[in-house]
Amino acid sequence: MEKIAIIGMGMTKIEANKVSENFADMAWEAVNAALADAGMDIKDVSNLITTSNDFWDGRTISCMAVGDSSGAREKNCSCVEGDGTYGAFYAMARILSGSYPSTLVTGHTKGSESISSLITNAAFDPIYERSLGVDMITASAMQARAYMDKTGTTSEDLARVSVKNHGNAKNNPYAQLPMDLTVEDVLASEMIADPLHKLDCSPVSDGCCALILADEETAKKFCKKPIWVKGAAFCSDAYFLGDRDLAKPKSLVAAAKKAYAMAGITEPTRQIDLAEVYDAFTYQELMWAEGLGLAEYGKAKDRLKNGDFDISGTLPVNASGGLLSGHPVIAAGLYRMAEAVRQLRGEAGANQKDGAKTAVVQGLNGLCGQSHCVWVLGNE
Amino acid sequence: MGKKRVAIVGTGQTHHKSHRPDVNGQELIHEAVTRALADAELTIKDIDAIVIGNMDHFEGINYVDCWSVDGSGGTMRPIIKLTTGGTTGSTLAIGGYHMVASGLFEKVLIIGWEKNSESDTTGAITTAFDPIWDRLVFAGAIAGLAAEGQAYMAEFGITDRDAARVSVRDRKHAVNNPYAQLRKEVTIEEVLESPMLSDPIHLLDVCPRTDGACAVIMASEDVAEKICPVPDWIWGTANRHVYTYVGDVNLGEIDSMKNAATELFAKTGIREPRKELDVIELYQPYSFAGIIWIEAMGIIPRGKGSEYIWSGATDMGGELPINPSGGVIACNPIGATGLIRCAEVALQVMGKAGDRQVPDVNLGVSTGFGGCFWTDILLHGKKKPE
Amino acid sequence: MIDQDLSKVTPQVYESKIGVPYTWWAGDTATRFLEGIRDRGELWATRCGKCSRTYVPPRKNCPGCFEENAEWVQVGPGATVVTFTVARRPLAAIPDPVPVVFALVKPDGADTAMLHRIGDVDPEKVSIGMRVKPRFAAERKGHIRDIECFVPEQG
Numbered sequence: 021m022e023k024i025a026i027i028g029m030g031m032t033k034i035e036a037n038k039v040s041e042n043f044a045d046m047a048w049e050a051v052n053a054a055l056a057d058a059g060m061d062i063k064d065v066s067n068l069i070t071t072s073n074d075f076w077d078g079r080t081i082s083c084m085a086v087g088d089s090s091g092a093r094e095k096n097c098s099c100v101e102g103d104g105t106y107g108a109f110y111a112m113a114r115i116l117s118g119s120y121p122s123t124l125v126t127g128h129t130k131g132s133e134s135i136s137s138l139i140t141n142a143a144f145d146p147i148y149e150r151s152l153g154v155d156m157i158t159a160s161a162m163q164a165r166a167y168m169d170k171t172g173t174t175s176e177d178l179a180r181v182s183v184k185n186h187g188n189a190k191n192n193p194y195a196q197l198p199m200d201l202t203v204e205d206v207l208a209s210e211m212i213a214d215p216l217h218k219l220d221c222s223p224v225s226d227g228c229c230a231l232i233l234a235d236e237e238t239a240k241k242f243c244k245k246p247i248w249v250k251g252a253a254f255c256s257d258a259y260f261l262g263d264r265d266l267a268k269p270k271s272l273v274a275a276a277k278k279a280y281a282m283a284g285i286t287e288p289t290r291q292i293d294l295a296e297v298y299d300a301f302t303y304q305e306l307m308w309a310e311g312l313g314l315a316e317y318g319k320a321k322d323r324l325k326n327g328d329f330d331i332s333g334t335l336p337v338n339a340s341g342g343l344l345s346g347h348p349v350i351a352a353g354l355y356r357m358a359e360a361v362r363q364l365r366g367e368a369g370a371n372q373k374d375g376a377k378t379a380v381v382q383g384l385n386g387l388c389g390q391s392h393c394v395w396v397l398g399n400e
Numbered sequence: 401m402g403k404k405r406v407a408i409v410g411t412g413q414t415h416h417k418s419h420r421p422d423v424n425g426q427e428l429i430h431e432a433v434t435r436a437l438a439d440a441e442l443t444i445k446d447i448d449a450i451v452i453g454n455m456d457h458f459e460g461i462n463y464v465d466c467w468s469v470d471g472s473g474g475t476m477r478p479i480i481k482l483t484t485g486g487t488t489g490s491t492l493a494i495g496g497y498h499m500v501a502s503g504l505f506e507k508v509l510i511i512g513w514e515k516n517s518e519s520d521t522t523g524a525i526t527t528a529f530d531p532i533w534d535r536l537v538f539a540g541a542i543a544g545l546a547a548e549g550q551a552y553m554a555e556f557g558i559t560d561r562d563a564a565r566v567s568v569r570d571r572k573h574a575v576n577n578p579y580a581q582l583r584k585e586v587t588i589e590e591v592l593e594s595p596m597l598s599d600p601i602h603l604l605d606v607c608p609r610t611d612g613a614c615a616v617i618m619a620s621e622d623v624a625e626k627i628c629p630v631p632d633w634i635w636g637t638a639n640r641h642v643y644t645y646v647g648d649v650n651l652g653e654i655d656s657m658k659n660a661a662t663e664l665f666a667k668t669g670i671r672e673p674r675k676e677l678d679v680i681e682l683y684q685p686y687s688f689a690g691i692i693w694i695e696a697m698g699i700i701p702r703g704k705g706s707e708y709i710w711s712g713a714t715d716m717g718g719e720l721p722i723n724p725s726g727g728v729i730a731c732n733p734i735g736a737t738g739l740i741r742c743a744e745v746a747l748q749v750m751g752k753a754g755d756r757q758v759p760d761v762n763l764g765v766s767t768g769f770g771g772c773f774w775t776d777i778l779l780h781g782k783k784k785p786e
Numbered sequence: 787m788i789d790q791d792l793s794k795v796t797p798q799v800y801e802s803k804i805g806v807p808y809t810w811w812a813g814d815t816a817t818r819f820l821e822g823i824r825d826r827g828e829l830w831a832t833r834c835g836k837c838s839r840t841y842v843p844p845r846k847n848c849p850g851c852f853e854e855n856a857e858w859v860q861v862g863p864g865a866t867v868v869t870f871t872v873a874r875r876p877l878a879a880i881p882d883p884v885p886v887v888f889a890l891v892k893p894d895g896a897d898t899a900m901l902h903r904i905g906d907v908d909p910e911k912v913s914i915g916m917r918v919k920p921r922f923a924a925e926r927k928g929h930i931r932d933i934e935c936f937v938p939e940q941g
Contacts, residue, residue: 022403073462079528080525081483084485084643087643094642094659097639098482098639100480101465102463106480106481109480112502113498113504114502116503117501118403119501119637137879138878139462143461143462145467146460147820149901151929151930152902153873159888161871161873210874210875212873213873216871258476258849259467260898263841263849266890274476387463390463390466419811420811421813422813423811424813424816426846427813460808471847515811517811518808519809520806524806
């Protein structure tokens with residue numbers, strides 16, 4: 021694959037309720053931050069992809085709301101509906117096609133404007149499932165139970181993810197929920213749906229993230245520290261939860277295998293320095309880390325307990341604080357990519373993993389990780 | 401041009417109908433997909449990635465790309481959803497083009513679909529508009545189109561009789577298309593006597609609501625000619641999606657078409673589109689657009705569209721047939737509609753268009769329309785692009 | 787003159803909702819399943835002629851082999867709990883008082899599990915591997931909730 025770089029990034033602070041900003045205002049902030057970061061003017065960006073979801077936004081053709089403030093006027097553009105990592109993938113494909121030297125990609129969500137239980141209930145089959153009343157949290161709780169049953173992972177293990185990530189958030193200026201927690205705090209928090217406590221779940225959040233991707237020539241022209249895409253791939257599993265082995269992330273394993281092959285990663289635990297994964301719930305960080313080959317199946321809990329996934333450990337996972345510390349749904353994967361860029365540039369401040377050269381990032385779509393998008397990024 | 405040249409090697413459509421109660425959305429998709437695979441003589445195992453789209457609020461299913469994998473073949477494959485409203489179908493075609501041109505995937509399945517019978521289309525479209533400024537005063541798509549028609553009429557003095565001629569053309573063409581929903585010829589008088597929906601638009605000037613799906617398979621130059629003896633090469637794509645509040649639209653001139661077409665023709669070396677193109681499948685949801693938008697595309701000077709239509713030049717057998725399929729007035733499963741335009745031009749280039757075949761098509765254009773007067777446009781050709 | 791400084795504005799919140807009615811066509815395949823639970827209190831699945839996988843909810847085509855599922859087979863009524871959760875917070879999607887037990891249950895003879903609820907049992911006693919069977923509503927309308935819930939097979 022030809023070289024593609026991330027040359028600019030802009031994030032709004034993730035907040036529970038951005039009452040002063042609408043979708044366009046958030047995009048304006050993130051896009052301008054990304055342009056400033058890249059040293060570009062909007063005229064230097066040749067096309068753009070916005071990422072949004074009509075249900076979360078309460079709006080048909082949700083991309084309409086952010087086009088103008090993202091600079092779409094008189095540019096070719098498109099809209100991906102799904103996690104921002106998929107938007108970034110299309111952005112990359114548009115550059116690799118030779119049609120465009122650079123693509124701006126954005127993702128936004130205002131979870132505060134809707135009721136997430138109803139929005140995610142609408143992802144269930146209208147004939148067979150929806151009227152039962154299940155939503156993302158209760159479905160994920162079933163997945164957590166299946167995973168714990170199969171691997172012997174305990175509620176204390178899950179709680180350790182929450183303690184770590186909320187703690188990491190204390191040094192992240194963009195995070196919504198920096199917190200000092202103990203395992204006991206997590207276990208004592210409200211039981212929403214067994215086995216998931218309130219502090220096992222990510223919060224409802226507002227935010228927008230923008231990245232600028234570019235070909236090698238453009239990257240070298242504008243950027244002193246381009247972060248290179250080493251590999252990227254995505255894959256979907258079956259839809260119905262009962263068609264899948266919920267305890268195993270089959271499509272993530274497949275996507276990771278492809279992305280790693282592109283990147284020449286044969287021993288992920290040795291070759292990857294840090295990971296930013298889609299920890300919408302505590303158990304997911306462990307499941308996805310295993311799916312990415314960062315621990316053997318069922319052993320992520322041991323690596324976590326051993327401190328390997330801490331910032332000071334051998335393979336920090338969600339050094340940014342992850343989604344548990346702020347989860348603007350559609351933008352979530354782009355935030356993970358941006359956080360990996362900060363690390364690979366050496367700009368992550370107190371959360372910096374020293375000497376980080378290669379990072380893996382993961383985003384997902386659908387219920388209980390039906391579809392995953394995996395990126396390998398590097399600074400060399 | 402892409403790093404890899406890209407061609408359409410197979411297409412499939414459902415027989416579009418107003419209601420398809422016998423299938424759900426997944427099953428409707430599956431019909432189009434199996435037909436496209438059969439057309440290309442491929443199996444789902446040959447497909448490297450899937451690009452799919454519809455408009456969420458027409459079916460009321462969130463993460464609908466994930467929901468529909470049983471029908472699309474997306475299980476254990478890369479599947480990505482694009483959606484841009486009415487332009488969704490053409491946006492998908494442009495998306496599939498870039499996925500293949502990138503070299504990341506060799507064969508990509510592109511699916512657009514809609515079951516418009518499942519919701520209140522007007523209600524769902526109204527939610528596209530800004531909830532604070534436009535939504536309460538603007539209902540559905542037709543009001544914006546009527547405003548465009550009025551603006552053009554005021555400037556050039558055409559009447560609803562001139563627009564009716566476009567509707568008569570498309571409905572006549574649709575008789576030749578076994579997949580079209582409405583296959584009945586009408587007269588100018590019948591159009592003018594049909595109920596006035598939103599002045600100056602009569603019922604027979606506009607598109608129906610449709611259940612339908614369309615699938616297109618694109619392949620890279622490495623394999624396209626092995627799969628299909630006469631593939632349809634994609635020469636280029638362009639689009640303009642400027643959102644503004646309804647009052648900011650340049651009514652009667654459609655800037656998005658003008659700017660997208662200008663860009664496309666410039667980068668593909670088309671100097672005289674009227675002479676060089678052999679066929680156009682225009683996403684034309686109402687008759688007046690058949691006059692206004694071909695001017696914006698640069699086919700005919702501004703103000704001359706009506707005369708050109710009356711001359712018969714855009715009828716089957718004319719110098720530049722438009723909408724041999726019957727177009728959107730005969731059939732409009734919204735998320736599929738733009739992709740159907742693309743598939744229909746592909747059929748023309750491949751010589752597979754049956755009773756609606758235009759002879760010797762070397763170059764054709766397909767378009768998409770939607771959003772807030774947005775345009776997508778693709779140039780197709782029989783010759784492999786330079 | 788108005789104040790030029792937007793930071794002094796107290797932003798307003800515009801409360802609204804989207805109300806779009808939907809008519810979801812179940813299609814022939816789902817209709818046959820829904821008729822089975824409504825008219826006969828039976829669970830019916832489709833089976834792929836190629837890989838023999840038996841699908842519930844029934845699928846018109848096999849997602850893997852991508853061929854039409856020709857055969858209908860009766861499954862259950864006995865079923866096994868694959869996984870479950872006890873929903874304790876009254877989340878907006880749940881139309882009934884909590885706690886509610888959601889579960890994936892695999893009917894005997896099927897290769898996939900279906901999403902439903904567990905009832906007639908202390909939620910703390912539900913476990914993975916538990917044997918259950920459907921309890922049908924007295925009045926049935928051809929709806930997934932004609933199965934009120936799955937209940938323990940014994941007792």
